[in-house]
Amino acid sequence: MSRSLAAILSFAAVAAVTSVASATVTSSAAIYEVFGSVSVAPTSTATFNIGGRNSGLIGPSVPPEFDQFVVTGDFSLAGTLRINLFNDFVPVLGDSFTLVHALGDVTFSGKFTAPALAGGLSWQVSVGSGGMFGAEGSTLVASVVPAPGAVALLAVGGLVSGGRRRR
Numbered sequence: 001m002s003r004s005l006a007a008i009l010s011f012a013a014v015a016a017v018t019s020v021a022s023a024t025v026t027s028s029a030a031i032y033e034v035f036g037s038v039s040v041a042p043t044s045t046a047t048f049n050i051g052g053r054n055s056g057l058i059g060p061s062v063p064p065e066f067d068q069f070v071v072t073g074d075f076s077l078a079g080t081l082r083i084n085l086f087n088d089f090v091p092v093l094g095d096s097f098t099l100v101h102a103l104g105d106v107t108f109s110g111k112f113t114a115p116a117l118a119g120g121l122s123w124q125v126s127v128g129s130g131g132m133f134g135a136e137g138s139t140l141v142a143s144v145v146p147a148p149g150a151v152a153l154l155a156v157g158g159l160v161s162g163g164r165r166r167r
Helices: 146-161
Strands: 002-004 020-023 032-033 036-048 066-069 075-077 080-087 096-102 106-108 111-113 121-129 136-146
Touching: 036 066, 036 096, 075 096, 075 136, 080 136, 106 121, 106 136
Parallel strands: 002 032, 020 036, 032 066, 036 075, 036 080, 066 096, 075 106, 080 111
Antiparallel strands: 096 136, 121 136
């Protein structure tokens, strides 16, 4: 399901988006197509809803379960990137959500906020290269990874249990 950017922004100049005051959708997920570039100001927040693992990009009969921007230009987020979980969805280790697909450059220099994850897991946000369907471009991805402290505890636990001698 694709919806226009006008559905989530509070200004009328959607055709020539250069600045975003707020990008928030509640209790649903969608693919937002922008023909141009998007710039989210340092004082603004872009909220991405995640309610499952399906991108919705595999066909019109499969709705997306997390928000995504598909941008023909650049995507710059200097404000806050916020993740909102819905549908009682609980991400697990290895889950990865491509939030932005841009034919141009993606930059993220803002803050990140998301619900805490249980079981020694945390969120990681990264900017990568590679566009959709083999096209050149960039991506902004939120992934579920082991929390830094959890990795250290696992390593120490392995050393302690490996150091025991059997009699």
